[in-house]
Amino acid sequence: MGLKWIDIQDIAIELDEAYPEVxxxxxxxxxxxxxxxxxDDFDDDPEHSGERVLEAIQAAWIEERE
Incomplete structure (x- = not known):
């Protein structure tokens, strides 16, 4: 089963691993x-993303980096 937009923490971890230089x-x-x-693991409707979801992902990614 793939990642969905609601899997904020898991997405942040994947992004941190995929883009360590960013x-x-x-x-x-x-x-x-x-x-x-x-x-690779993402499997959700692109239309289900919004600013609030992206903000949450970005915040989780920043926290993952710290």
């Missing part, structure tokens, strides 16, 4: 959305 505080939401959808 500063998550500097990622814009367009790139973030594209990167999430490009994750």
């Amino acid at each position: 500063d998550p505080t500097q990622v814009n939401f367009v790139d973030l959305r594209n990167w999430v959808m490009a994750l």
Whole structure:
């Protein structure tokens, strides 16, 4: 079973592993959305993402980095 938009923490971990050179505080939401959808385990409707979901993913990624 793949990752869904609601799997915030798991997505943040996957992003941290996939993009170790990226500063998550500097990622814009367009790139973030594209990167999430490009994750191998991601399997959800692209239309289910929104600003609040992307903010939560970005915050979790920042926390994962700390």
